Amino acid sequence: MEETTERIVSQKEEGEDGVLDLTLRPQILEEFIGQGKVKANLDITIKAARQRSETIEHVLLYGAPGLGKTTLAHLIAREMGSNIRVTTGPAIERSGDLAAILSNLESGDILFIDEIHRLNKTVEEMLYPAIEDYVLDIIIDKGPSSRTVRIDLPRFTLIGATTKVSFLSAPLRDRFGVHHHLNFYEREDMERIVARSAGILGMDIAKEAACEIASRSRRTPRIANRLLKRVRDYAQVHGNGILSEAVCRDAFAIMEIDDLGLDWVDRKILETIIDKFNGGPVGLNTIAASTGEEMETVEDVYEPYLMQLGFLDRSPRGRLATDLAYKHLGKSRPDQGKLV
Numbered sequence: 001m002e003e004t005t006e007r008i009v010s011q012k013e014e015g016e017d018g019v020l021d022l023t024l025r026p027q028i029l030e031e032f033i034g035q036g037k038v039k040a041n042l043d044i045t046i047k048a049a050r051q052r053s054e055t056i057e058h059v060l061l062y063g064a065p066g067l068g069k070t071t072l073a074h075l076i077a078r079e080m081g082s083n084i085r086v087t088t089g090p091a092i093e094r095s096g097d098l099a100a101i102l103s104n105l106e107s108g109d110i111l112f113i114d115e116i117h118r119l120n121k122t123v124e125e126m127l128y129p130a131i132e133d134y135v136l137d138i139i140i141d142k143g144p145s146s147r148t149v150r151i152d153l154p155r156f157t158l159i160g161a162t163t164k165v166s167f168l169s170a171p172l173r174d175r176f177g178v179h180h181h182l183n184f185y186e187r188e189d190m191e192r193i194v195a196r197s198a199g200i201l202g203m204d205i206a207k208e209a210a211c212e213i214a215s216r217s218r219r220t221p222r223i224a225n226r227l228l229k230r231v232r233d234y235a236q237v238h239g240n241g242i243l244s245e246a247v248c249r250d251a252f253a254i255m256e257i258d259d260l261g262l263d264w265v266d267r268k269i270l271e272t273i274i275d276k277f278n279g280g281p282v283g284l285n286t287i288a289a290s291t292g293e294e295m296e297t298v299e300d301v302y303e304p305y306l307m308q309l310g311f312l313d314r315s316p317r318g319r320l321a322t323d324l325a326y327k328h329l330g331k332s333r334p335d336q337g338k339l340v
Helices: 017-026 037-051 069-080 094-102 123-133 170-174 189-202 207-215 221-238 245-255 264-277 284-291 295-308 323-329
Strands: 057-063 085-089 110-114 136-140 147-152 157-162 178-182 311-313 318-321
Touching: 017 189, 037 069, 037 178, 057 069, 069 085, 069 110, 085 136, 094 123, 094 136, 123 136, 123 170, 123 311, 189 207, 189 221, 207 221, 207 245, 221 245, 264 284, 264 295, 264 318, 264 323, 284 295, 284 318, 295 311
Parallel strands: 057 157, 057 178, 085 110, 110 157
Antiparallel strands: 136 147, 311 318
């Protein structure tokens, strides 16, 4: 299984996820499941702006991948009756790229920049007057003959999305009037999301099967939809097409995804810490070398969920496997009284 190149429980968008997300994306804010506080606050912001016939304030959405930042951006645009222009931070390489995007916006449009923390510094500074004063400053020529031309822009709304809000500069972060943090979803919400997605895809799913998929989805809708698709394929080939609890369990056994959504990579990291280093502490670079993964991948992709489950602790001396990790893997903890 270790030669698998695609990680099924990855939070990042993979392969056909984009097409699947479009198919399953809610059409109105009321259909959006979960994130109750965020949804309620956005509903007030949108309705107040519509009543005043104004654009809404610039919105910053941040949280782990797959939690619905892009979906919310499209829902805001739909609720406001606005056109949405979509791009990403890395795609805007030069100031000219940003100028072209901004100069083509119309009044009331929404500009959605995903991975906004990856904006080039020069581009970011050019964005400040655009979102604060709705003007675009363009420098013409170079050297002593250079001059700045100011172009007025229509009032628009910038929606920025990021998985790493700490990477945003303070000046950019402060220019967003509305900040919303998307949290991982509750179990009940995940079950509703699975049932809703199954209904849209025309799948016959038992309540127990929806619970099985939800429990392994790592509290992330993107993963839930991906797992639903994989289980559907298994049910079609090895069953009668009906998603039952037994079919789900058999499918997940083949995919090596356990009851908590851990796959072989997660277990490999925990087993490395427990078996090779007596539970830790062990440095991140050592874990990366022992598992064949990059340090950034271990820290940004694998560790957050393991820490969320309480299976991994960070200390000044390194990573430690917790009692819960030992219990989940069915291992006995050696005497480590000296390690705190």
